[in-house]
Structures are given as structure tokens and as C-alpha cells.
Amino acid sequence: MSIALSAQSIRASLGDVEVLHGIDLSLVAGRWTSIVGPNGAGKSTLLKVLAGLLPHSGTVTLLGQPLSSLPGRVRAQQLAWLGQNESSADDLTVWDVAMLGRLPHQPWLSSPSAADHAAVEQALRATQAWDWRARALGQLSGGERQRVLLARALAVQAQVLLMDEPLANLDPPHQTDWMGIVRALVAQGSTVVSVLHEVSIALQADDVVVMANGRVLHHGAAHHPATHTAVEQVFDGRISIHAVADQWVVLPRL
């Protein structure tokens, strides 16, 4: 059982406020891990730290090597990132946006190779965004944009993929499609880590990390009763988890 991504004694601050208070975490390679918790738990901050995008104390290790020692390009080839609501690339075409995912693989000054074109086409087809490839991002709806941004992250073809609220703006059928994409990636040996507010979907993952107040409260298999208890507790018992048709479904306690 190899570890794809690990964090030791991670502390991180936003401004003057410390939001992660000494986190230790090991994420197993070839699995899908969801991070859940209430607003302000530090989920997105942790994901940014794991991606090397936020200053922090402690050590993050990617595929056995300290993240801080990896050259930016090598890190970008091994780890892809999908953030939330950051894009202002309305004038770029869908194709151009997806092709940005290939930047880590392209030598400076060189044109995209046949492999780059193939990777972008594959990613756009996987997210069903291929038909819009000539359209500008600004001409798409929120859900359509999200699928293009997902294609950009997929086009990196990294071994580890970190996604912060990837289901934002996606309708239920496309949320299902997203899970299909994640399952296919994991089947190919990739490691996927996602921060999700849709707890029912988070429980479809292999593992779940439960966070609150900048700490990891629980890390275990998604189907394990202890995980369900931790999830219910972290939301103050205001949700309950039920088994329906071989799936875990989260319902609000009214």
C-alpha cells in the first residue's frame, strides 16, 4: 500500500489567523478520498497546502518526495489542481483552456505536440465538452464552464488529482458523470482527492477525511460505520446517513 500524498504537522494561516492546526494525514495511492466538514473547517486550505499552493509549516510529501524539493514543472506533471470559482478566462476558447493543462508537459517555446492534442481531445470528450471546443468560455453556462475546467485538470494526466468543490454548478446527471470519470481515473491507478459539500457523493469515495476547526477528526473507509458517525457528529447531528439501494444517502434531520 503506497502513499501518494502525505502531510506531517501541517500548520497554515490565512492572514493572521491560523486555520490548520497541526494536521497529519496519509492518502493511499490509487484511491479516491473525499474531504468533508462544515464551512470554515479548513478543507480548501488543506487542499491548497497539499497542492503546494499555500505557505505552511510542516512537510508535504508527493509520491515519496518532499513537495518543496520538487521543481515546479515536475510537481505540475505529477499533481493536477482544480480550484473553485477562480477563472476570469472568458475570452479563451474551450480548446485553449483545456490545452493549458498541457503546459507542464511542453518545453518552453514549443508548439503543442500530437500527444498534447490527443490528451486535450480525450479530456474534452470525457467531460462532454468536445462540441464546444471553438466557443469562448464566457459563452458557456456555469455547469458547462465547470466541465471545461475539469477537462483542463484531466488534460494534465497527472498521477494525483486534487479538486476543490468540483461539482459546483453541475446538474445531477453530470455529477454522476463526474463520479464515472473519477472511478475511471482510480481504476487506472490515479489518486483523486476532492473537497465536497455533497456529502452523499462524498460517501461514494473509497476514503473520507472528516474535518472541523482546522483539524482532521476522522480518516477512514467511506463505508465504515465509524466514518458515518464522524460525519453526522461534525455536522452537529443535523444530518443522518442511510443505506438506500446499495448507496449511502444523507438526509437532513428535520
Next chain:
Amino acid sequence: MMNQRASAIALVLLLIAVALVAVGLGVGSTGFESILHAVDDPVAWQIVWNIRLPRTLGAWVAGALLGLAGAVAQGLFRNPLADPYLLGSASGASLGVALSLVLFGVSPFATQWLMRLGLTAGAFAGAVAGVLLTLLLAKGVQHTLRLLLAGVIVGVVLGAAKELIMLARPDFLQSMQSFMLGSTGYVGWSAFNIMLLTWLLCMGAAWLLSPVLDGLALGEATAASLGLPLARLRRALVAVLALATGAAVAQTGLVAFVGLAAPHLVRSVVKTSHGRLIGLSSLAGGVLLMAADILARWVIAPQELPVGVLTALLGGGYLLWLMHQRGLSRGVM
């Protein structure tokens, strides 16, 4: 498809530029007569070759520099309202010119090359100093918002310093006004060559750096996740911005709106990556300033309007129209 459209627009802009050069050679107090007699009349040759041609081509390259700088600024700051003068270069150049006028007495109306050089050097040094001061105040280029704010502060402070100098020496007000309104009337072959070299250098650098602007459009975190050394590349982009703006301002004064309007004009007809946007904005900026310069020479001929006044009127009017159109298309007035 977008590539073909961008290429077609580039071709149209180049054809318009060539047509405008032909028109520009004929506009002046002696009209097209000078062109007809250029071969056998040395005076007519002088007028066409040494005055009208460098001025017309100079207007194009100055506009091209501002269009390029505008596209880089808007990509760098991720703000469509950003213009090339944002980083303190305009106020720095104004202060540089004011100091040159007071210390050395050089005048924009002076014809001697040494005097012109003094004024140009003052404007360029001022533009570079303004940008450096902005970078110092912003503590580098890492934080876009801080950089933007520092640019505004430097603009206000250096602008106030220039006003103080003008209050103390009102005899230079007219000369200063000529710079502030922008003019291509003093562009000769040497000024054109300097701007052309700067444009080639900046265009090459901006083209190479354009993937960074595409990455930044996806957000700071995403750009960093792509392995781009953002701090280093941002410094290079700021250098391109400062050099292009400084070179144009030093030779033609503060020509308004070209840098802001050119990228908008391009975006209204084609959605494309920053590499192509920068190239097309540069071509559009060249056409805009050259057309405005010809108009400035022609409207009240044989007198001239300051070209900066025309670009402000035309560019501002165009942006207002664009805002109105967008408002209509979104159902908002």
C-alpha cells in the same frame, strides 16, 4: 476556426495600416502635391521622406506599443479596465518632462536634436522611475491588487509633484500641455527607429510570455499549479509593459485611450488566447493612432489638433458605445 479569424483580422488591420500610410503621406499643408513632385523636387522629397513618412509610421508604431502594453496590462491585472499608464509610467514621464523643462529649458517645440533628446530622455527616465517606485511601494510583483493600488498612489503623488513644478514655473505650461495632450508631430526617423526596435523586442517577449497570461486568467492558484514561476514571469511582463509604454510616451507624450481601447476593440470581434490578442491589439493600436494622427492633421488644416485629444474623444466614445451595446445585450441600461 479562431486561428483563421485572428489571421483574417490581422490581415485586415495590416491592409488598413498600409492604406493609412498612403493617406498619411499626402496629408499636410502642401497636400498630395508633395508626393507627385517628390521625385524631381528636393523640397517635396524632404517633406514626404523626412517629415510625413516618419511621422505617419511613428504614429503607427507608437500606437502599436500602446496597444501591446494595454493587452499585457489587462492580462496581467486580470482587469479589462487596466491601461498601460497604470503602473506610474505616465505620471513619471510627465514629471520627467516637467523637470527637464525646468532644469534644462528644453522645449517640445525645439528642433535641435540635443534638446529633443533631453526631453525624450527625461520622459523615458521618468516613466521607468515611476514604474520602479510602484514596484518598490508594492514590494514586488507578487500581489496584483497591491501593485494596482501602488500604481494609483504613485500616479497621484507624481502628478501632484508635476503640478507643483508647473505652479512654480508657469512659463513652461504651454510646453507641458503639448506633452500632456500627446503629439506625433516631432517624430523623426531616429524616434521611429527607437520605437520600432522597442516594439520588436517587446512583441517577441510578450509573445513568449503570453501562456503565463492565459494561465493567470484561470486564477493565481491554477496558474501556480501549472508549474509557472509566477514571480519571475510577472517581473518580465512588468518590464515589457514599462518598456513599451516608456518608449511610446517618451516620443509622443501622453496619448490617451489607445492602450485601453485597442484590446477591447479586438475582443469585440474575436475571442482568442493572449498571444494572438497581444499581436492583434498591437496592430489595432497602430491603426487607431495612425488614423487619429491623420485626422488631427486634416480636421482644421493647416492647423493641427493634438492627437491625444482626438484619441480620447474617439477611444472614449467607442468604449461608451461598447458599454451601451453590452448593456443592451444583457438587458441592462
